[in-house]
Amino acid sequence: MISIALDGPSGAGKSTVAKAIAKELGYIYVDTGAMYRTIALFTLQNGADPTDEAAVSALLPSLVLEVKYIDGAQRMFLCGEDVSDKIRTNEISMCASKVSALPAVRAFLLDLQRDMAKKNNVIMDGRDIGTVILPNATVKFFMNASDEAKAKRRHEELLAKGENITLEEVKKTMAERDKSDSTRKIAPAVPAPDAIMLDNSESLEKTLETAINIIKEKIQ
Numbered sequence: 001m002i003s004i005a006l007d008g009p010s011g012a013g014k015s016t017v018a019k020a021i022a023k024e025l026g027y028i029y030v031d032t033g034a035m036y037r038t039i040a041l042f043t044l045q046n047g048a049d050p051t052d053e054a055a056v057s058a059l060l061p062s063l064v065l066e067v068k069y070i071d072g073a074q075r076m077f078l079c080g081e082d083v084s085d086k087i088r089t090n091e092i093s094m095c096a097s098k099v100s101a102l103p104a105v106r107a108f109l110l111d112l113q114r115d116m117a118k119k120n121n122v123i124m125d126g127r128d129i130g131t132v133i134l135p136n137a138t139v140k141f142f143m144n145a146s147d148e149a150k151a152k153r154r155h156e157e158l159l160a161k162g163e164n165i166t167l168e169e170v171k172k173t174m175a176e177r178d179k180s181d182s183t184r185k186i187a188p189a190v191p192a193p194d195a196i197m198l199d200n201s202e203s204l205e206k207t208l209e210t211a212i213n214i215i216k217e218k219i220q
């Protein structure tokens with residue numbers, strides 16, 4: 001099986017690039033952030049503190065998380081309900097960052113993610129795919145972009161979803177989240193030593209072309 005790891009901070013444009021690569025090469029796009037977001041939603045729904053490992057761990061046995069592909073798109077199901085749209089708020093982003101720092105939560109998702117890569121050719125986006133989940137991935141990318149480009153991109157996404165938030169607020173919460181994601185003790189969002197760095201500050205088409213050329217060269 002071929003597996004492409006695509007890690008990087010929030011707003012770097014990973015999902016857009018990953019979806020386009022998946023389409024071009026016929027792979028499955030796996031968005032691992034959506035899994036942490038679903039756990040965050042469950043945590044909030046149950047009134048638990050997302051930084052309290054014992055409280056969140058106690059919830060995990062009753063959490064039924066399913067990843068389904070509907071018309072080629074990944075959808076997240078929480079206890080039978082499609083929550084794919086509900087998990088895209090700024091509140092859930094911050095809560096996902098908190099629960100993702102808990103070892104019990106990471107352990108809960110590890111097999112699910114590895115299993116998907118065992119059964120399918122995948123491009124998997126996240127923070128620790130190249131370092132922890134798929135250390136033998138066929139190609140590893142670490143994508144970044146300027147702070148301005150990242151905040152602008154995420155702000156536009158949130159506005160399009162009807163959230164009332166300023167660019168400054170987005171910048172602030174993104175900086176907080178990225179700091180905590182990249183400095184946490186477990187599976188920090190850092191490039192694997194063998195990751196290829198991709199700068200997505202400018203043209204998406206150029207980033208995509210570079211990535212696809214690298215993958216094609218590797219799998220030929």
Ligand code: DC
Pocket residue numbers: 010032033034036037093096097100101125126127128129177181
């Ligand atoms: O990619 P995203 O913004 O949807 O991810 C939401 C949060 O989940 C992010 O703040 C960090 C965490 N995450 C993680 O720790 N490991 C992953 N593989 C994917 C996401």
